[in-house]
Amino acid sequence: MRDQSSRTQNSTASRTFSRWIPAIVAPIVIGVGVILVPMQATAAVDLPDKTPAELVQFAAESPAQPLSGTIEQRSELGLPDLSGLTGALGGAGGDGSSAPAAASSADLEQLLSLALGSHTARVYLDGPNARLQVLDPLAERNVYRNADGVWIYDSAEKAATHITVDQAAVEALKAELQTGHADAGAGAEMPTPEAMLDQALARLDESTAVTVGTDALVAGRAAYELVLTPRDSGTLVGQISVAIDGQTGTALAASVTARGADTPAFSIAFTDVTFAAPDPAVFAFTPPAGTAVTEKPIPVPTAAELQQAKAEAGSGDAGSVDSAAKPVLHGTGWTTVVELPAGALGAPASGPLDTVTQPVDGGRVLTTSLVTVLFTSDGRAFAGAVDVATLQAAASAPAASSGR
Amino acid sequence: MRAERRGSTAALFGSELLTLFRRRRTVALLAALALIPVLIGVAIRLAGDAGSGRGPAFLDQITNNGLFVGVTAIIVAIPLFLPLTIGVVAGDTIAGEASHGTLRYLLIAPAGRLRLLAVKYLSAGVFCLAASLTVVVVGTLVGWALFPIGPVTLLSGSTVSVGEGLLRLLGIAAYVCVSLLGLSAIGLFLSTLTTVPVGAMAATAILAVVAQIIGALPQLDWLHPWLFSEHWLGFADLLRDPVQWASFADNALLQAGYILVFGALACGRFLTKDILS
Numbered sequence: 001m002r003d004q005s006s007r008t009q010n011s012t013a014s015r016t017f018s019r020w021i022p023a024i025v026a027p028i029v030i031g032v033g034v035i036l037v038p039m040q041a042t043a044a045v046d047l048p049d050k051t052p053a054e055l056v057q058f059a060a061e062s063p064a065q066p067l068s069g070t071i072e073q074r075s076e077l078g079l080p081d082l083s084g085l086t087g088a089l090g091g092a093g094g095d096g097s098s099a100p101a102a103a104s105s106a107d108l109e110q111l112l113s114l115a116l117g118s119h120t121a122r123v124y125l126d127g128p129n130a131r132l133q134v135l136d137p138l139a140e141r142n143v144y145r146n147a148d149g150v151w152i153y154d155s156a157e158k159a160a161t162h163i164t165v166d167q168a169a170v171e172a173l174k175a176e177l178q179t180g181h182a183d184a185g186a187g188a189e190m191p192t193p194e195a196m197l198d199q200a201l202a203r204l205d206e207s208t209a210v211t212v213g214t215d216a217l218v219a220g221r222a223a224y225e226l227v228l229t230p231r232d233s234g235t236l237v238g239q240i241s242v243a244i245d246g247q248t249g250t251a252l253a254a255s256v257t258a259r260g261a262d263t264p265a266f267s268i269a270f271t272d273v274t275f276a277a278p279d280p281a282v283f284a285f286t287p288p289a290g291t292a293v294t295e296k297p298i299p300v301p302t303a304a305e306l307q308q309a310k311a312e313a314g315s316g317d318a319g320s321v322d323s324a325a326k327p328v329l330h331g332t333g334w335t336t337v338v339e340l341p342a343g344a345l346g347a348p349a350s351g352p353l354d355t356v357t358q359p360v361d362g363g364r365v366l367t368t369s370l371v372t373v374l375f376t377s378d379g380r381a382f383a384g385a386v387d388v389a390t391l392q393a394a395a396s397a398p399a400a401s402s403g404r
Numbered sequence: 405m406r407a408e409r410r411g412s413t414a415a416l417f418g419s420e421l422l423t424l425f426r427r428r429r430t431v432a433l434l435a436a437l438a439l440i441p442v443l444i445g446v447a448i449r450l451a452g453d454a455g456s457g458r459g460p461a462f463l464d465q466i467t468n469n470g471l472f473v474g475v476t477a478i479i480v481a482i483p484l485f486l487p488l489t490i491g492v493v494a495g496d497t498i499a500g501e502a503s504h505g506t507l508r509y510l511l512i513a514p515a516g517r518l519r520l521l522a523v524k525y526l527s528a529g530v531f532c533l534a535a536s537l538t539v540v541v542v543g544t545l546v547g548w549a550l551f552p553i554g555p556v557t558l559l560s561g562s563t564v565s566v567g568e569g570l571l572r573l574l575g576i577a578a579y580v581c582v583s584l585l586g587l588s589a590i591g592l593f594l595s596t597l598t599t600v601p602v603g604a605m606a607a608t609a610i611l612a613v614v615a616q617i618i619g620a621l622p623q624l625d626w627l628h629p630w631l632f633s634e635h636w637l638g639f640a641d642l643l644r645d646p647v648q649w650a651s652f653a654d655n656a657l658l659q660a661g662y663i664l665v666f667g668a669l670a671c672g673r674f675l676t677k678d679i680l681s
Contacts, residue, residue, distance in 0.1 A: 016676045019675040019676050020672035023665075023673075025668070026667075026668040029664075030661050030664065133560065135641065135644070137637055138461040138637060138640045139461065139559060139640075155559045279646070282645075285561055287561065288563050289557070289563075290468055290557075291561070
């Protein structure tokens with residue numbers, strides 16, 4: 001064989017080369033595929049133009065669609081290590097804090113990690129039924145909402161929490177939440193009365209420039225982009241972008257970008273979505289044998305309490321309210337600073353808190369790209385989408401006036 | 405002529421499988437894998453429950469339901485033991501024949517190098533299936549013998565019958581088998597590079613470990629979707645309700661990419677190689 005090859009070296013060389021061709025072509029084919037498939041997903045789309053007001057109205061008036069889909073939530077808030085603060089963020093590594101006494105703080109941790117962590121989840125919606133299925137590695141967290149109330153199930157802890165609420169109170173709370181969140185444009189998912197919408201838009205315009213961005217494909221569907229840019233340069237928030245499905249008006253994606261940053265600090269988006277009623281079986285939940293079940297009926301706030309809460313939210317600065325548990329708001333719009341009085345934060349958080357905060361003048365501070373939290377030495381906490389100096393100013397101002 | 409060739413390919417594949425599974429080493433590898441669920445089952449039977457949240461996932465479920473022995477064993481085996489056995493088998497495919505001086509004789513028959521390579525890879529693939537089935541099936545049998553068996557509680561909190569639980573276990577075995585096919589292709593390629601089988605075996609096993617170390621470093625997360633070990637623990641998606649098939653598909657696509665690239669590399673190397681032994 002060697003003799004042969006020395007005689008016909010040329011043809012052997014070309015034959016040798018031809019035998020390596022598959023090895024050269026295979027990575028190229030894969031590379032082209034990897035580049036082409038996402039390009040298809042971000043192909044340009046063109047929907048009929050809408051003004052910002054029309055788009056908000058379209059989103060707000062579209063009825064909630066039954067759907068099932070996959071959501072990817074990515075957060076790069078620049079937190080040192082959130083898992084130190086929220087405990088069982090990873091899901092698989094339980095820290096044994098499943099005792100009933102710690103259930104309340106565990107619930108808070110769960111909600112925090114659900115809201116702020118990075119994860120992939122399945123979402124099922126059908127009228128009053130809803131389910132969020134967070135796909136953790138080798139574990140799963142579930143939030144079921146059905147006629148039975150709300151179930152939170154954590155497979156790693158093997159614990160279930162059953163939250164029951166009076167339906168009327170839920171409706172009232174929803175209305176309250178909508179007014180509370182209208183500033184952030186989060187009302188897009190829920191149908192809003194027209195008057196409330198107009199009012200919210202008008203108020204929004206004072207603090208925020210609302211524009212319609214470029215249409216794009218989200219989860220394979222043509223979607224409008226609603227862009228909210230704060231007019232106030234004192235806030236850390238640079239831009240909020242919400243993708244609204246061109247057909248159903250459902251919010252398909254939302255992202256928050258810090259001022260001066262290129263990539264979103266927090267984003268949540270459907271990676272695939274199907275607008276069809278899911279199998280009713282996905283909403284059913286019965287706690288499996290061997291599960292620690294915590295029953296938690298939520299007290300119903302009265303209309304007066306709600307009214308008071310609304311009034312406080314409306315007036316913005318509620319420094320005169322002398323309630324120990326109620327958060328106090330300083331400032332308005334994007335630079336609003338929330339003050340939690342001493343003792344409002346649970347004690348269990350203080351230990352790991354030291355590892356994620358840095359000492360500053362007057363306390364310790366937790367800095368992320370979007371939100372800054374100041375824990376003062378006297379136990380109060382200040383939070384807002386602002387820099388540390390603003391928080392420190394807020395922390396010193398009321399102390400001087402009330403002579404604490 | 406073609407039918408004859410196909411027949412001889414099947415015959416070659418059959419004899420290759422016989423040689424592989426008759427080897428004492430292969431049997432020993434499978435026995436070592438079978439030992440994992442046995443150890444887990446016996447240890448928990450003797451020492452009792454470890455308590456919630458400690459040890460590998462699902463470990464605390466075993467005393468309630470023996471069917472979880474197999475799942476726990478897979479979780480224990482997949483980072484090291486399974487890749488190690490795959491490394492031994494895949495790394496031996498070509499280099500082993502070369503070191504024994506039998507490669508020449510295999511190629512004297514009108515077999516063709518490509519056909520030999522394919523047959524070698526297929527038999528390594530059959531070993532992947534045998535290895536993952538061994539862990540799951542022995543785990544199920546051990547669990548059946550030592551612990552109560554009952555309806556299986558899934559990760560979502562819903563419960564399915566024993567029959568469906570067994571089906572899902574088989575699905576996990578299939579998932580794990582697919583997970584290991586990419587590593588097998590890498591082992592096959594490494595095996596064509598050398599005539600020292602131990603080198604190819606060690607290199608394959610080390611690559612499996614390196615891939616998982618890279619997968620554990622958040623600083624390299626841009627690389628993670630490309631690692632063949634990225635979806636190795638994704639079989640948990642078969643224990644959800646409803647079953648999430650997306651990770652099965654993602655995993656299969658990823659492994660197919662590895663098979664394509666390293667299969668092509670192995671072809672290029674093996675077809676141009678001077679066979680001296």
